[in-house]
Amino acid sequence: MESSDLQRRYIDFTSTLFREGFLDSQYTQLQQLQDESNPEFVTEVVTLFFQDSEKLQDDLTRTLDQEVVDFKKVAAHVHQLKGSSASIGAQRVKNVCMAFRICCEEMNREGCLGCLQQARQEYFLVKSKLETVFRLEQQIVAGGGSIPTMW
Amino acid sequence: MSSPRGGGKERGGDGERQIHVLAVDDSSVDRAVIAKLLRSSKYRVTAVDSAKKALELLGTETNVNMIITDYSMPEMTGYELLKRVKESPKLREIPVVIMSSENDPDKINRCLEDGAEDFLLKPVRPSDVSRLCGRMRS
Numbered sequence: 001m002e003s004s005d006l007q008r009r010y011i012d013f014t015s016t017l018f019r020e021g022f023l024d025s026q027y028t029q030l031q032q033l034q035d036e037s038n039p040e041f042v043t044e045v046v047t048l049f050f051q052d053s054e055k056l057q058d059d060l061t062r063t064l065d066q067e068v069v070d071f072k073k074v075a076a077h078v079h080q081l082k083g084s085s086a087s088i089g090a091q092r093v094k095n096v097c098m099a100f101r102i103c104c105e106e107m108n109r110e111g112c113l114g115c116l117q118q119a120r121q122e123y124f125l126v127k128s129k130l131e132t133v134f135r136l137e138q139q140i141v142a143g144g145g146s147i148p149t150m151w
Numbered sequence: 152m153s154s155p156r157g158g159g160k161e162r163g164g165d166g167e168r169q170i171h172v173l174a175v176d177d178s179s180v181d182r183a184v185i186a187k188l189l190r191s192s193k194y195r196v197t198a199v200d201s202a203k204k205a206l207e208l209l210g211t212e213t214n215v216n217m218i219i220t221d222y223s224m225p226e227m228t229g230y231e232l233l234k235r236v237k238e239s240p241k242l243r244e245i246p247v248v249i250m251s252s253e254n255d256p257d258k259i260n261r262c263l264e265d266g267a268e269d270f271l272l273k274p275v276r277p278s279d280v281s282r283l284c285g286r287m288r289s
Contacts, residue, residue, distance in 0.1 A: 026274050033187050033191060033277075041187055045183045045184060048183055052179055052180055076225075080178060082252065084181065086252060087181050087274045
């Protein structure tokens with residue numbers, strides 16, 4: 001694919017992510033922080049988010065699976081997931097976490113399980129989309145082009 | 152003595168010395184982001200994942216110009232770290248900035264009343280870091 005076609009595809013794809021609420025302005029902030037001293041900054045931070053989130057989802061599954069649920073522990077994990085999703089601009093994941101917190105406060109196990117399922121869905125969606133973004137960036141650079149700035 | 156705007160250097164007897172910020176956050180994502188924000192303003196950054204490690208480092212490292220810490224951390228919170236720093240004759244002059252994702256006025260006031268230099272809401276922005284530059288310990 002031509003470099004300009006890839007760039008066009010990149011712009012369309014990332015614009016859609018923002019329009020559909022998968023990403024918010026915090027993601028743009030991370031892109032703006034990236035520079036020659038750390039050209040892989042965004043990928044590195046997002047990779048940390050992937051690792052962090054998957055561990056937290058496993059922790060949440062385990063904690064909610066207990067006979068007596070420790071809702072304080074659940075809330076602590078949700079707080080962490082909300083924080084890291086907010087830090088990379090994963091808006092939909094963050095929004096699910098806000099609802100999740102309310103279920104924790106209400107000590108509503110079924111509600112929490114529903115929120116966990118939603119969080120997992122949103123997480124895998126945004127993960128897949130970000131992986132596409134990174135793949136497109138790699139293809140653009142490999143083709144000798146430059147990654148369009150979205151701000 | 153205030154630092155140059157957006158700059159990470161201060162004047163010392165042996166010429167310019169890079170301002171050293173200790174960042175404390177149990178979240179690997181937030182640690183990476185805050186460290187990058189600070190390094191973009193040319194500060195030297197040491198990032199640790201707990202208040203306990205922060206205190207260990209402060210026990211050996213004499214050249215810390217500011218501490219920026221998350222509030223909610225397991226074992227020892229950022230607030231507890233603030234109290235320990237302000238109670239220490241050796242450390243009390245180091246400005247401590249608290250970060251939190253929760254906009255809780257009671258929490259914010261308590262931190263400020265107990266000696267925090269500032270309270271930043273997460274996610275932290277470059278403009279937040281810019282406003283800290285005049286508050287570093289010289």
